Amino acid sequence: MTAPTARVWTVVKRRDAGQCIVCATRDGLSFQHRQAVGMGGSKRKPECVEGVTACVPHNEAFEHRLQALALLRGWKVRGWVADVSLVPVWYPLLGGWHVLTADGGREWVSWAAARALMVDVYGDEYERWEVAA
Numbered sequence: 204m205t206a207p208t209a210r211v212w213t214v215v216k217r218r219d220a221g222q223c224i225v226c227a228t229r230d231g232l233s234f235q236h237r238q239a240v241g242m243g244g245s246k247r248k249p250e251c252v253e254g255v256t257a258c259v260p261h262n263e264a265f266e267h268r269l270q271a272l273a274l275l276r277g278w279k280v281r282g283w284v285a286d287v288s289l290v291p292v293w294y295p296l297l298g299g300w301h302v303l304t305a306d307g308g309r310e311w312v313s314w315a316a317a318r319a320l321m322v323d324v325y326g327d328e329y330e331r332w333e334v335a336a
């Protein structure tokens with residue numbers, strides 16, 4: 204996957220309080236690509252809305268062990284979703300859902316609003332993830 208520009212990575216880390224959004228470590232942080240691109244996929248540099256800050260162990264877990272949870276929480280986004288900015292992100296350390304904005308910010312949204320956004324994007328699939336979680 205293509206690394207973000209230094210500017211985007213700096214903005215994303217600042218937005219995420221300079222810590223892994225799951226475990227709060229400030230060491231060994233990485234740009235978590237929310238949306239995987241396939242082999243030979245886009246060479247385009249990701250924008251702020253396309254990444255969150257995660258430690259390397261969490262970044263790797265989102266691809267495997269924690270993938271279902273990562274989808275449920277918006278840390279990962281299905282590859283076919285056309286606009287990743289429509290998928291809200293759960294910030295466990297803040298205890299709230301946020302919508303990421305193109306300028307590198309984030310806006311709090313209620314649990315109900317976040318769930319409605321998820322169901323708009325994923326439909327019945329999101330409800331199945333909730334049941335499985």
Ligand SMILES: [Zn+2]
Nearest residue numbers: 223226258261
């Ligand atoms: Zn972590």
